[in-house]
Every structure is written in C-alpha cells, then in structure tokens.
Amino acid sequence: MAALHARIAPIEEPIRLAKPVRRTGAQVFFEVLMDEGVEVVFGYPGGAVIDVYDAMPEYNIRHVLTRHEQAAVHAADGYSRTSGKTGVCLVTSGPGATNTVTGIASAYMDSIPLVVFTGQVPSHLIGNDAFQEVDIVGITRPCTKHNYLVKHVSDLARVIREAFFLARSGRPGPILVDLCKDVFAAETDFVMPAPAEMRGYNPTYEPHKGQLSRAAQLILKAEKPVVFGGGGVILAGASEELTCLANMIQAPVTTTLMGLGGFPGTHELWLGMLGMHGTYRANMAVSECDLLISVGARFDDRVTGRVDGFAPHARIIHIDIDPTSISKNISVDIPIVGDCKVALRYLLELLKGEDWRDIAERRCSWRELIQTWKDTQPLAYGQEAGVIKPQFVIEKIYELTRGEAVITTEVGQNQMWAAQYYHFSHPNSLVTSGGLGCMGFGLPAAIGAQVACPERTVVDIAGDGSIQMNIQELATAVQYNLPVKVAILNNGYLGMVRQWQELFKHRRYVATDISTSPDFVKLAEAYGAVGLRARRPEEVEPLLRQALHLNRPVVMDFHVDREESVYPMVPSGGSLKDMILV
C-alpha cells in the first residue's frame, strides 16, 4: 500500500505575475484554500464567521457540520491521519474558539498537520471584552505549532499560505488562524500569494552523512539490535524503508502506540508495542538489546518507564526531525536530525553493500531468546464462561475486518486493548489520541476518517465513559451517512482509572462507577443510527457480522467483564522490566 502522506516538496514554479483582482476577505479565504488543495472543512458556524459561510456555496468545498467544535477538530485530525492531507476547521469566536483547544492540544502532542480558523470580533473591538471575544491566540500559544491574528485583509492571503506551509512541513502540527470579522467583508487587491518563505524557520530534512556512517558502523557490529519506530515513521511515510531495514539486518521491531501500522503486525520480526502496556517480549527485548535504532519516536514517559532503567545495555541511534526531541529524556549515542524516510534511505544505501549472508545465523540466539519470551508470556487473557471479554471483541473485529479497517479509539483500557489485539499492518490505520490521551476523540475522528476514506471500514473502539464525551456526533454521522461502526466495551466503569485504583489504591473505587449510563441501543436509534447489543460471548460474532454489513452508522453495545484489566502493565515509577503480568 503506497504511503498516503502528501509530502512537502520544493515548489519550482516561476513567481506568478498575475494582475491583482478586487476580492472580499471571504473570497480571498476560499481562493487560497482551494489553491492549497483543501477539499473538506469541518466546522460550526456563528456570528463572527457568518460572512465566510455566506461565501462558501460559491466554491467547490465540502463542509461537514459537527455538533461540537471539539469534534470538528478531532474530525479534521482523523481526516488528516488517514489521508495524509492537512485537516481544516472553521469555527466562530469566543466559545467556538475555546471549544477547539482540547482538539488542538491533542493534534499538537501527536504532531498532526491541521489549520484551525477561528472567528474573532471586529478589529476595533479587540481588547474591549466584546461579546464572544477571547484571546484565543494567547490561549493556544503553548499548544499550537504557531498561530496568527489577522486584523487587516491585506495580510489574509499570506497568512493562510504560511499557515498551511507550517502545518505540514518539518515536524507537522496544528496552526491556529484567528480572523477578525471585519476582514471578511473588507475588500483588497488580491494576488495569489507566492510559496511561503520564513526567515528563522528551516527544518532539517537531510541528515548528517557523518552521523549516518557512524550509525551504520554500530549496526554492523550489533549482536542484539532492536528497531524502534514511532509516530514519525507514519508521518514521513517511511514504513517501507523501516521494513526494508529490519529485513536486511534481521532485527526485531517494536513501535510506540503512535507508530503502530508502521511495521506489519503479522511479520515474524514483530515484537508488539512497547511501553507501559506493551508486550512482554517487546519490553524485555528493549531492556536486553545492545543497539536501539530509534526512528521517529520521542521517548515519551509511557514508553520508557523509569529513565535510568531504559535500555541499560544499549547504544542508541536516534533519528528524528525535531532536535528538541533528541536527548531530551534519554541521552543517545548517535543523534541524527532529519526526515526519517530520507535518513533510512541513506542508511539502507550504506548497509546494502555489506555482506549479510550469515546474518540469520548471527541473530539465531537473539531471536530464540525473544521466541522464549513470546512463548512463556504471550499476550493473554483469562476466559470465563458466559462473560464477554473485551479483548475477545477486539480479536473478533480484527478477524472480521481482516486487519484492513481504520481503527479509531477513545482513551483508556479500550485504547490499550485495541493497540494490543488488533494487529495493524498498514500505516494510517490506527487513529488514536496518543500524547494527550483525550477521551471523546474516537467518534469524531472516525467521522473524519470515513470522510477521507469512504471505501474503507472505520471502527471506533470506545469505552462507555469516553463515548459519552462526544456522543452527539452520532448526528453528524447520520446527517452525512458516514457508516462508522462504534464498538462500546461497556463495563460500567472508567476502566483505566478503576484499574489503577485496584492495583495501587487498594480497590478504593472513587468516582469511577458509571453504571448509570443511557441505553446505548435506544440512544443510537434516537439519533437515527442502528443500535445493537451483545451480552454473551456467542452473540459477539453474529452482531459484528451484521454491523459490518450495514451501510449505516452502527453503535454496538458490548456488555463486557466489569473488572478486566490491561496487562502487561509497567507500574508508574517502574522500569520496563518491572511488568505486572496477567
């Protein structure tokens, strides 16, 4: 499957010497958006943006109306992750803008290219505590890659051009553009802006050749290497190169949550995800390896566990496009700043000439050790007659979608089980709020993913807590007939917090019982979707088959074991080897 990510390439057209034409700000807005290749905008109207909405029908742009601004941002996020394009949102001022903050923070943590346009009061009212005025630029300064306030229509085109350029280049991220209302009605002499050039912004794509050579030398000498991929592999479209490397040097591979799908989950070298809820063999392999080749990962605390216990015997090579991620938590031996697709290609060139014929033999004992770990401590869960186990539901979804679906998740136990039991084989297949861990992400993200990929099956794996955070988006799914499938692993608890209370707070379940929940089947039907329920294990497969066959949005309420926990688990403060096992 070809990498879907649209990469920024240097634009070599001559400077356009077009004659300026008289346009309103609203017209300029859409002209530049179209020029940027935008096809869909997720949004929610209001007073400050009414002029933009009024101009919209003149342009060939699809608008998806969500039912909450937070959902508009999550939808644009899911759209971006599955299409490789930059997601676009349009919301109004004040509460519309503040409602986007959670979605923006999530995209910021996961480095997703988005441009969020917020309306703002007219420029002469700024700072006046006007109706629906907030300093959204001030509020989102720490959680956007960059943001802008546009007060003059003459700045509008250039700012939009820069916003898209910043969103998708270097380490991608969300850009917020705050637009004063009077800008839309004002007129200007419009010329399509030239490609953005920004002094002081020069991401490094080409890695340092000397560092690459040193890395190649370490790789040749390593006896127990591990390849470790992160979200950067997906963003760079580098999964093919990563797989090539692993095959060439016969190194086992693990990824972070954000990197799942970057390496085939059915490959014999696959270790499973690593980290707090990673597989036993992945965590052991990283703890015992002598060389860790890290590509596009940022060594988040969920992945490393206790920093001084992380990969204690390993030299570390770290390839990342963002210099601030390198040697931030973990000191590395060979830092390489650059685009990981470019860097991996160079590395493969350097290694290709070497003699790899005896590599299988050299790796024999390492791979046998890993196999022992896999055999003695596989991912497993206890079976119980008459009770649906949540892991079983995920396994069935994997089986019936043949591992080809787009899976979005909410946050908590549902997210971890989806990561463990759905064996992702392609990039852009798992859409999850990894860095921020934002409940309520899954359903709107599924909507965005379905808009991006109308022909793929999209399933949101949810918990009964998370799904209620943006349940109103069922209306969006029904309005646009987006046949997303919502699988609620309904245990009547805020499961992950309950698990921590069980393991570390002596089973004091405070504020985690949510058994008072709506009848999700009736709720789905009230929205005009299909609602289905299973209470026993034998009902799971027929229900899934039915749901997957329907070309309508479906909510599946699986009543699962109330007190099932996610294992393995690295307790907080522990190192990766201190896993608590089933």
Added chain:
Amino acid sequence: MSQEERHTISILVGNEPGVLSRVAGLFSGRGFNIHSLNVAETLDPKLSRITLISVGDAQIQEQINKQLRKLINVVKVIDFTGTDCVEREMALVKARTPPEHRAEVLRIVDIFRCKIVDVSPHDYTIEVTGNRGKIEALLDLLNPLGKLEIARTGVIAMARSKKGIKK
C-alpha cells in the same frame, strides 16, 4: 546532582506582536527559569533582540536553546556562556540615607565612577552601568548606609571581536 549554571542568551526574533509572550511562555510553560530579560528593536525594524539570563543545569540549558530555536519567530539564538563577550547592565538606585552617611554615598559613587542623576535633602538617585559584578559590589556597599530602591535593566551582551596577530 548536576550543577546549576547561569546562561546569557541573546535571541534575534521577528518583531511581531506577541513574540515576547511566546518566549516568556516557553520558559514558564516548561518550568525554565528566567532570571532577567531585556528586549528592544535592532537596526532592522523587522527584528528585535531579546537578551535573557536563564538558570539551570547543562541538560536543561541545552533544551532551552533547542526549544528557542524551534519557535517560528526566532531567527537566531546565541548562548554566550563560556564565550568571550561584553556584558553590561544599567541600574538606577535611589538611596535614602541619614545625614551622617550622605558624604559616604558620594565617595562610593566617585570610586565606582557612576553618576548622581537626582538629589534631594533625603536621597540621591545613582545611575550605574557595568557588568553584574560591578553593580552587585555597589549595592553591597550602599546597603548598610540606608534604604535602597532599585530599577535594573537586565543584562545585554555582545560577542567580542576575535583578536588575531597576523604574521
């Protein structure tokens, strides 16, 4: 425990609204410490220079420099620590002293080669320019003599030109 160091950092930034807020927000958001800060336009009206003193161990300092470079508005970051540079700071000190100490204040001002810029029967306002050491020394000597009120600019710095002996 790693050593806490003082770093003088000079940052060239695009002169855009909110840029100071971005830099300050970066520090506060990540728990980095700003000891002092000075900002003004350069000869290029599109660029301003922020000079600040940050305090932290070596690993934190490396992160600070990298995070500053990452900001879109930031054009250049120079860490003067360990390099040859000229550092200056200005302070205005209002010293309210009892009559028996007024002469001593004048002597100290003379020794330090600073200026008296305001005078009244009860106080002197002293303008002093110099490196951090000079200002601290002046304050140490004035402190026991009376009540002090002080306004400081924070440090500004410039790299020294390389001196070479050409054969």
